[in-house]
Amino acid sequence: MAYKERLNRLQQSIKTMARGDQAVLAVTNWTVNGSSREGAAMVRDFSRLMLRAYNAEADNCVRNVKPHRVAAMVDRLAKVRATIARLGKTMDIQIAGSYHEARVMEIRLTADYLGKVEEEKERVRAERERQREEERARRDFEREKARLAKEQAHYQSALAKLQASGSTAGVEELQQKLEELADAIAGVDARDANVRAGYVYVISNLGAFGPDMVKIGMTRRLEPQDRIRELGDASVPFRFDTHALIFSEDAVGLESRLHAALAEHRVNQVNTQREFFYATPAEVRAVLERIAGQHLLEYREMPEALEWRASGARTSRGNAPDRAVEPSVPAATMPPVAPPAVTA
Structure with a gap:
């Protein structure tokens, strides 16, 4: 060196x-x-x-x-x-x-x-985490393809029996189902092949970090909530709330653009692997609408923070809850937009 x-x-x-x-x-x-x-x-x-x-x-x-x-x-x-x-x-x-x-x-x-x-240690740690996440995503794809293939074999067998018996009742329905399964398998294959496709998420943890901090990351998992649940493990006292899920064929690029737009709000200005930002969910929504646009699946400005509220909504050792942490922006949602189909 x-x-x-x-x-x-x-x-x-x-x-x-x-x-x-x-x-x-x-x-x-x-x-x-x-x-x-x-x-x-x-x-x-x-x-x-x-x-x-x-x-x-x-x-x-x-x-x-x-x-x-x-x-x-x-x-x-x-x-x-x-x-x-x-x-x-x-x-x-x-x-x-x-x-x-x-x-x-x-x-x-x-x-x-x-x-x-x-920095090198953090880079190695981040690379190992990326590899572990990639391996989890790969297993997700393999399990989903195996499930779809099994279901496809079931419908193919049923169709073959109908055709062998000379019956035409239900044939069209089975053929349609097989077409849908073929499209779903092709969709999973496409997701598996495109290492940049995935979900960008915006999450917060009101009880752990307060109302003015969010985490913005990405995952290639078929079910992005699996990754978010993992982030809310024993390292934080409460689970994360999801504010936005954005599917994109270039989730890596979308995540980079969001990070760049919020660069001045980054909590850790030294280690860019830490994806936390000083911003409220409402502030992030404006950036998302400008950058993500129609890719936005849903958006919730009000965190549920169920575990934190059930624990007494405390922000210190005192017994009285801090009312200042309640978000003042009313809850708002956008109509969901479905991502490309990957399951039957």
């Missing part, structure tokens, strides 16, 4: 500066008991002591730095340098500016490196 290589080179340079007496500045014309050699030894010993104290603090800053604490650590090290300059004023002992800048750069690079490592 480029950051790691830069950090290693910088740390090697810091060691070279310290060993080459380039880390500390001090006067050299001191004498002790009339001996300039003893005076130089005293200055050298004090310089090493001061450098050791400075390096101990610098090392501590590097060990404990986090991306959000860089400024605090840099300021802390600057104060240590100023303290050393004050204590060593008599012999004009101070940490060299170039050495201090190198150690500050070490703090910054370490924070950047840790940030990149965390």
Whole structure:
């Protein structure tokens, strides 16, 4: 990794500066008991002591730095340098500016490196989650195709028996049913083949996150509510409420457009894998109508939050419910628009 290589080179340079007496500045014309050699030894010993104290603090800053604490650590090290300059004023002992800048750069690079490592971990985690979700969707498609194939075989057998008996009653109805099943199987095959097709969902969790936060994601599942139920597992105290389900042949692109439109409202501005946004369902609806349009299956602005309400609608340890969390926008729905048929 480029950051790691830069950090290693910088740390090697810091060691070279310290060993080459380039880390500390001090006067050299001191004498002790009339001996300039003893005076130089005293200055050298004090310089090493001061450098050791400075390096101990610098090392501590590097060990404990986090991306959000860089400024605090840099300021802390600057104060240590100023303290050393004050204590060593008599012999004009101070940490060299170039050495201090190198150690500050070490703090910054370490924070950047840790940030990149965390980003990579999150990327790997997100990719594993995507693969797991894709595998679940694949199993959904296989189960649905198996169910449809079994039903198709049943109607084909019934049709064959009617035709063998010479009876025409019910033949047309069976043939129509077989055509519908063939279309349904073709629809599932098309969904399975198109890795971008799926549902974009808008959900909220009033009891966990309050009225001004939503999550916008996508799933390829045949039944999108399965994914939403999984998100409301033990990691949150209440289940999510669904505000919108949008089927699209390019759900990946639709999700990206929605995220881009709400980018300024993103809760986590560092990790874009976290799909939460500071917005009310009513605010998101306006964006959806502009971007999703006729693809909108349904929209509900008022979250039911049944578990939260049944639990007392509390937003803190107190017993009284917080009335401010009740959405003020009246419930509204749009007429459902059915997605392409994938089942009989």
